[in-house]
Amino acid sequence: xxxxxxxxxxxxxxxxxxxxxxxxxxxxxxxxxxxxxxxxxxxxxxxxxxxxxxxxxxxxxxxxxxxxxxxxxxxxxxxxxxxxxxxxxxxxxxxxxxxxxxxxxxxxxxxxxxxxxxxxxxxxxxxxxxxxxxxxxxxxxxxxxxxxxxxxxxxxxxxxxxxxxxxxxxxxxxxxxxxxxxxxxxxxxxxxxxxxxxxxxxxxxxxxxxxxxxxxxxxxxxxxxxxxxxxxxxxxxxxxxxxxxxxxxxxxxxxxxxxxxxxxxxxxxxxxxxxxxxxxxxxxxxxxxxxxxxxxxxxxxxxxxxx
Amino acid sequence: xxxxxxxxxxxxxxxxxxxxxxxxxxxxxxxxxxxxxxxxxxxxxxxxxxxxxxxxxxxxxxxxxxxxxxxxxxxxxxxxxxxxxxxxxxxxxxxxxxxxxxxxxxxxxxxxxxxxxxxxxxxxxxxxxxxxxxxxxxxxxxxxxxxxxxxxxxxxxxxxxxxxxxxxxxxxxxxxxxxxxxxxxxxxxxxxxxxxxxxxxxxxxxxxxxxxxxxxxxxxxxxxxxxxxxxxxxxxxxxxxxxxxxxxxxxxxxxxxxx
Numbered sequence: 001x002x003x004x005x006x007x008x009x010x011x012x013x014x015x016x017x018x019x020x021x022x023x024x025x026x027x028x029x030x031x032x033x034x035x036x037x038x039x040x041x042x043x044x045x046x047x048x049x050x051x052x053x054x055x056x057x058x059x060x061x062x063x064x065x066x067x068x069x070x071x072x073x074x075x076x077x078x079x080x081x082x083x084x085x086x087x088x089x090x091x092x093x094x095x096x097x098x099x100x101x102x103x104x105x106x107x108x109x110x111x112x113x114x115x116x117x118x119x120x121x122x123x124x125x126x127x128x129x130x131x132x133x134x135x136x137x138x139x140x141x142x143x144x145x146x147x148x149x150x151x152x153x154x155x156x157x158x159x160x161x162x163x164x165x166x167x168x169x170x171x172x173x174x175x176x177x178x179x180x181x182x183x184x185x186x187x188x189x190x191x192x193x194x195x196x197x198x199x200x201x202x203x204x205x206x207x208x209x210x211x212x213x214x215x216x217x218x219x220x221x222x223x224x225x226x227x228x229x230x231x232x233x234x235x236x237x238x239x240x241x242x243x244x245x246x247x248x249x250x251x252x253x254x255x256x257x258x259x260x261x262x263x264x265x266x267x268x269x270x271x272x273x274x275x276x277x278x279x280x281x282x283x284x285x286x287x288x289x290x291x292x293x294x295x296x297x298x299x300x301x302x303x304x305x306x307x
Numbered sequence: 308x309x310x311x312x313x314x315x316x317x318x319x320x321x322x323x324x325x326x327x328x329x330x331x332x333x334x335x336x337x338x339x340x341x342x343x344x345x346x347x348x349x350x351x352x353x354x355x356x357x358x359x360x361x362x363x364x365x366x367x368x369x370x371x372x373x374x375x376x377x378x379x380x381x382x383x384x385x386x387x388x389x390x391x392x393x394x395x396x397x398x399x400x401x402x403x404x405x406x407x408x409x410x411x412x413x414x415x416x417x418x419x420x421x422x423x424x425x426x427x428x429x430x431x432x433x434x435x436x437x438x439x440x441x442x443x444x445x446x447x448x449x450x451x452x453x454x455x456x457x458x459x460x461x462x463x464x465x466x467x468x469x470x471x472x473x474x475x476x477x478x479x480x481x482x483x484x485x486x487x488x489x490x491x492x493x494x495x496x497x498x499x500x501x502x503x504x505x506x507x508x509x510x511x512x513x514x515x516x517x518x519x520x521x522x523x524x525x526x527x528x529x530x531x532x533x534x535x536x537x538x539x540x541x542x543x544x545x546x547x548x549x550x551x552x553x554x555x556x557x558x559x560x561x562x563x564x565x566x
Contacts, residue, residue, distance in 0.1 A: 011411045018423065025427045140552035142503045142523075144510050145544045148530045156534065235414065236446075242416035247507045251530070262512050265426055273426055277419055284414050 005292060008285055015281040020067050022277070023270040031056070033268050034080040054078075071278060077271035081264065086275045089260060097256035099172050101245040104179030105238060109230070112184055116191025116226065121215050123196065131188045138185035143244050147178055147251035164253055175248045182244055183237050187230065194229035198222035227298055231291045238287045242280055309556055316553030320369055320546055327363075327370030334364045334520050343536050355539055356532050364520035365542055371521055372505060372550060375436045379501045382440025383447050384494055388486070390444060391451025392478055396459060406452065413445025417504050418511075425513045432515060435508055439501050443494075450493055451486050458485040499555040506547055522547050 023030055031050040035042045051057050054077075055066050070077065076086040119128040151174065155163040162170045195218050198204060207217040246258030257276060264272040338358030346353045352362040393405035412420070417439065424438035455478075458464060464481050472480070508514060509523030518524075522543040529539035 007407060007410065010407050011414060014407060014411050015415070022423060022426060027427075027429070136552075136555070139499055139503075139555055140548050141544075142506050142510075142547060142551075144507060144523075145526065145540075145547070148526065148533065148540060152533050239414070239416035243418035243504070243507060246418055247510055250511055250527070258511065261422065265422060265430075265513070268426070270426070273422065277422060280419050281415060284416065288414060 005289060008289055008292070012281065012285045015285075016068060016071075016278060017064075019274050019277045019281070020064050022274060026268055026270060028268055030054075030080060030268070030270060034083075037081050037267060038083060067274075071275070076275040079264075079272050080269045081267045081272075086271050089272060090257060090275065093255055093257045093260055096168075096172070096254050097245055097249065097258065100175045100179055100248060100254070100256065101241050103172075103176045104245070105183055105241050107176070107180035108183035108187055108237075109234070111180070112187035112191050112230070113223075113226070115184070115188045116195060117215075117218060117222075119188065119192040120195035120199070120218060120222075128192070131185070131192065134181075135185040135189045138182050142247075143178060143182050144247045144251045147175070147248050150174055150178065151252060171252065171254060175245075175252050175254060178248055179241060179244050183241055187233060187237060190229050190233050191226045194226040195222045198225045224298060228295060231295050231298070234291050235284065235288045239284060242284075313553050313556035316549045316556060320550045320553065321373075323366050323546065324369035324373045327366030327368070330363075330367070334359065334367050335518065336360070343532075346538070352542060353536075353538065355529065356536070361539065361542060364525060365522075365546060368520045368522045368525060368543065369546060369550075371432050371519075372502060372547075375432050375439065375505050376498060376501050376550075376554075378433070378436030379439035379443065379505075380494055380498055382437060383443035383497065384490060386440065386444045387447025388451055388490065391448035391486070392455055392482070394448060394452040395455035396474060396478055396482070405448075409445050409448035409452065411445070412441060413449055415442075415445075417442040418508070421508050421513055430513050430515050432521075435505060435514060438508070439504055442504070443497055443501065446497075447490060447493060451490055454486045454489055455482045458482045495554075495557065499551040502547070502551040502554060 029047070031047045031054075032042055034050055035046055040046055048057075055063055058066070074087060076090075078084065079086055079089050082089065115127075115131060119125070119131050122128060151163045154160045154174065161173060163174055164171070199214075199218060199222065204217055204221055207221050208214065212220065245256070246261070248254075249256040249258045250262075260272060261276050263269075264276075336359060338354065341354055341358045342356055344354040344358070352360075352365065355361055355364070390405050390409050394402055394409055396402070397405060420442045421435065421438040424441065425434050428434035428437070458481060459477075461481075464477055467477050467481060468474075505514070506521075506523035506526070509521035510527045512524070512527070514521040514524050518528075525543045526540060526547075529536075529543070533540050
């Protein structure tokens with residue numbers, strides 16, 4: 001994957017260009033759609049007034065400049081559907097999505113290290129086999145199916161949690177755990193594999209000869225290579241979490257960002273779509289940048305030798 | 308053993324999809340007098356909450372799932388190969404642009420790419436196939452790029468170039484055979500992911516207009532009827548697992564998983 005920060009900045013610029021051009025490629029005239037959504041007459045006057053208000057009558061480069069400056073200064077435009085500011089639309093929804101997505105990914109990242117270590121200590125053991133089964137299941141069973149069944153069992157059959165009507169904590173518990181479980185499954189296998197690879201290295205034999213137990217040797221000398229593998233997998237995993245969060249939100253009827261985005265596609269509400277897409281892209285770039293920086297800290301070898 | 312279980316998973320789904328391709332019954336025929344009919348009789352798998360034939364809907368959903376899967380896989384291979392080779396051997400500015408494009412596609416989540424494509428083309432199975440295909444292009448192109456650059460450094464390629472082979476000629480004769488097996492293995496590991504991703508996007512409502520019999524959309528629609536008629540949820544779920552699991556079993560990825 002991407003290794004250098006300037007390249008990453010270029011990728012971000014490329015994304016901003018694609019997202020900027022999106023409304024031009026979408027079918028329909030945005031001003032006309034907005035008037036339709038607000039149930040106003042689509043007279044030439046009204047259309048021109050809206051276009052002028054949004055700056056759509058200016059040249060493309062000028063519009064792009066306006067778009068980027070607006071995004072950076074927190075002015076993400078006005079929703080065509082409701083006429084409210086996009087930031088206002090997103091603000092109450094963001095905490096839900098963030099809790100599920102970031103919370104799930106955090107739990108998975110923290111839990112995969114001890115689990116992978118335990119699985120690597122006894123290859124072929126019960127724990128190793130069950131993490132493998134979990135990984136296979138996560139690859140064959142979509143998250144939302146498990147979400148539907150879990151919601152049914154826990155809230156309707158056993159009445160343990162109020163999935164749909166409880167407080168925020170009760171409503172967030174299951175979705176967050178579900179995202180964590182799905183992110184955990186492959187990460188645990190990756191950590192386990194990295195630790196097994198490290199176990200065959202000569203330095204591990206030296207550590208054992210010094211008198212460390214297998215468990216201790218793996219922890220002291222296998223952790224660094226395992227962390228490097230984990231970092232490489234972090235961005236693809238975060239990318240999965242974005243989609244996984246959306247699906248789980250819909251399955252549990254959580255008023256998060258994904259609901260807003262899906263509705264916005266149907267009504268061609270491009271300011272909302274633009275803001276969401278660019279924000280997610282920015283988030284992914286930030287995750288990848290953090291992975292690059294952490295990798296350099298963890299791996300002191302120069303990039304040319306490490307490759 | 309694994310081949311056998313893969314066949315056991317895939318054969319029913321393939322038969323089901325074939326039935327969907329031929330079209331056994333009207334998937335939209337509503338019969339409110341005959342809601343939640345049990346399996347058997349005219350309706351092999353019973354009817355749903357609107358009295359629609361579950362088997363016909365399941366079959367057509369299977370046909371759509373298989374088409375999207377194959378379409379996305381074809382786009383991933385073709386575009387991944389083209390972009391990867393361009394990123395490895397084209398004229399330098401073009402090469403860097405191709406590389407950044409591949410990295411961009413690899414960085415963006417499937418959902419983001421799907422939203423972009425569906426916003427432009429509207430929700431339909433071809434749009435989803437394009438979106439899922441594009442989502443796979445990034446990793447595939449980066450794989451091709453790495454392998455192609457490695458192959459270009461081999462002495463036999465240098466010898467071919469010295470003997471007068473053009474860059475494109477060397478790419479076709481020497482780089483392509485070195486890259487293709489790895490790309491196909493990657494694809495085999497990726498196909499199960501395409502199936503699940505498609506179901507997820509259909510569940511979100513990006514698959515087609517509402518009421519279309521995609522498995523994901525069926526699960527979204529039937530989830531409220533889990534109490535009265537569990538089979539409505541269990542059947543699309545089972546076919547989904549059979550297809551994705553069967554594809555995963557068919558060729559096991561050597562290192563686990565890059566979902």
